[in-house]
Structures are given as structure tokens and as C-alpha cells.
Amino acid sequence: MNTINTNTQNYYSVPISDTNAVEQVKTKDMPQQQAQTDAKIIGSLNGDTNQTATLQKALENANLSSLAQEVKKLNTDLEVNWSAVVDPGGKIYARTYVESLVKQYETVENSIKEYYAAAHKDNLAQGSKADAMNYLALKYTKLGQEMGSPHYRADMSAQERQMALMQERALLLGGHVTLADPFALAASGGILNGETVESIAKQAAQDKINALITEYQKSKGIEATNALDMRI
Known part of the structure; x- marks a missing residue:
């Protein structure tokens, strides 16, 4: 019975020399294993799995743990999109x-x-709408x-008579005046420019949004950023 136990122990035991060899192999493989791990970490952070193999090879002789920590810190410290914070939708x-468009x-x-207020008042003074329409014809047509x-x-x-007829008739009948009136808008800079309106x-x-960001940062005790998030 003792012989069997001894043989069993000998069978499952590892010689000291073999144990040292295993440890040497493990120690030798550690940089490569660490490189594989960190390359995968960095590759995932960058969102590009094709970089993993290249990173693994390049990082084998580097301080991998420190480098991975720096990459993680870099991603953590990325600038916050404050517009999304105060106006997520x-x-x-x-x-x-x-x-702003409506106001403009x-x-x-x-x-x-x-601009046409005085003329409109004069038109209304003619009596009925029919009389006022005849009055417009006498003023602005052949x-x-x-x-x-x-x-x-x-x-x-x-051209000015035609525009006046159209605008005063709209006011008389309760319609909408046209905004493309160069005569009425001459004193205020002319007809609106679409690009200017959109820019404003x-x-x-x-x-x-910037005002909301400033208010939010102040309420949270966050130091204001130098350049607020811009969508323009």
C-alpha cells in the first residue's frame, strides 16, 4: 500500500528542475501577455480592433500598465459636451x-x-370696403x-404703385402683407437676407445654450470653460 502511494506521489509530482523551467517560461511570457492585454484595452478605447496586433508588437518593450492607465485617463478627461448636458434633446x-426667426x-x-398705416387709415375713411377698393384703384391703377x-x-x-396697391389691399381685406417690400423697408436696411436671418x-x-451652460456650471461649482460648445 505504501509502495502504491509513493508511486502515485512520484507520478503527480514535478521535479524541482522542471518547476524552475515552468517559472522561467511564465516570467518570459509575462511581457507578451501584458502587451496583448494592454493592446486590446487601447484598441477598444480607440474603437479600432485592427490596431490591436500593431499595438501589441509596439508595446512589448514599453511600460504597458502605465501607458494603458494614461490612455484611460485621456479618455476620462475628454472635454464634456455641455450642450448635451443642458439640452440633451x-x-x-x-x-x-x-x-428668433419668427421675431425677425x-x-x-x-x-x-x-409704413402704410396712414394710407390704410385714409382708405378706411372712404366708408365701405367697396368704396375703399375703388379708392385704391383711383390711386394706383391706370x-x-x-x-x-x-x-x-x-x-x-x-413698381411702387403696384406694391402699394397690393399691401394696402391686404391690410384692407385682413390679409398678410408681403415681406419683400423694398419701398417700405428702405429706411430699415431693405429686404431681409435669408442667410443673415438664419445666422442671427x-x-x-x-x-x-451658452447661458444655460454658464448657469449649470455655476450651480454645480464647476469652473467655467474658456470655449463653450458651439453648434454653429
């Missing part, structure tokens, strides 16, 4: 953008209505010219 930005067009519309009407606006160009709206929206 982009609804505030979109609403402010649209509000309303300002133009009000300027045009103010009918007034051919009849020699004292109301005919010979002092205006044909974008800036208004970004200013709103």
Missing part, C-alpha cells in the same frame, strides 16, 4: 432658433404695416390716370 436650441419676420411685418383722378399717385413709380437665429439659439 436639442429642443431648447430648436425652439430658440424658431422663435414679425419685426419686418410691423415695419411694413407702420383707371385713376385715365380719369384724371386727383387721387392718382403720379409721384410714384409704376443660430446665434440667438447658441447664446441661449
Whole structure:
């Protein structure tokens, strides 16, 4: 029985010389294994699995653990998208953008209505809408010219008379004035430029987001960033 136990122990035991050899193999393989691990870590951080093999080879002689930690720290310290923090769905930005567009067009519309306010008051003073429409015809069409009407606006160009007829008729009938009126808008810079309107709206929206970012950072005791997130 003792002989069997002794043989069994001898069978499963590893000679001291073999144990040293195993340890040497393990020690020798550690840099390569560490390189494989860190290469996979860095490759995953960069989102590019094709870099793993190249990184593994390049990192075998480097301080792998330190390098991997630096890469992790770099990803942790990436700049925060503050716009996404204060306006995750982009609804505030979109609403402010649209509000700016509407406000700009309303300002133009009000300027045009103010320009024709006196003429509109004069038209209403004619009595009924039918009388007012006849009055417009006498002022701005060939009918007034051919009849020699004292109301005919010979002092205006044909284009200006046509625009005045269209705008005053819209006001009289409760319609919308056209915003492309160079005569009414001459004193305020002319017809709106689409690119300028859009640029102003974008800036208004970004200013709103920047204000929210500043307010959020202040409430959280976070040092304000030098360059706020921009979408323009």
C-alpha cells in the first residue's frame, strides 16, 4: 500500500528542475501577455480592433500598465459636451432658433404695416370696403390716370404703385402683407437676407445654450470653460 502511494506521489509530482523551467517560461511570457492585454484595452478605447496586433508588437518593450492607465485617463478627461448636458434633446436650441426667426419676420411685418398705416387709415375713411377698393384703384391703377383722378399717385413709380396697391389691399381685406417690400423697408436696411436671418437665429439659439451652460456650471461649482460648445 505504501509502495502504491509513493508511486502515485512520484507520478503527480514535478521535479524541482522542471518547476524552475515552468517559472522561467511564465516570467518570459509575462511581457507578451501584458502587451496583448494592454493592446486590446487601447484598441477598444480607440474603437479600432485592427490596431490591436500593431499595438501589441509596439508595446512589448514599453511600460504597458502605465501607458494603458494614461490612455484611460485621456479618455476620462475628454472635454464634456455641455450642450448635451443642458439640452440633451436639442429642443431648447430648436425652439430658440424658431422663435428668433419668427421675431425677425414679425419685426419686418410691423415695419411694413407702420409704413402704410396712414394710407390704410385714409382708405378706411372712404366708408365701405367697396368704396375703399375703388379708392385704391383711383390711386394706383391706370383707371385713376385715365380719369384724371386727383387721387392718382403720379409721384410714384409704376413698381411702387403696384406694391402699394397690393399691401394696402391686404391690410384692407385682413390679409398678410408681403415681406419683400423694398419701398417700405428702405429706411430699415431693405429686404431681409435669408442667410443673415438664419445666422442671427443660430446665434440667438447658441447664446441661449451658452447661458444655460454658464448657469449649470455655476450651480454645480464647476469652473467655467474658456470655449463653450458651439453648434454653429
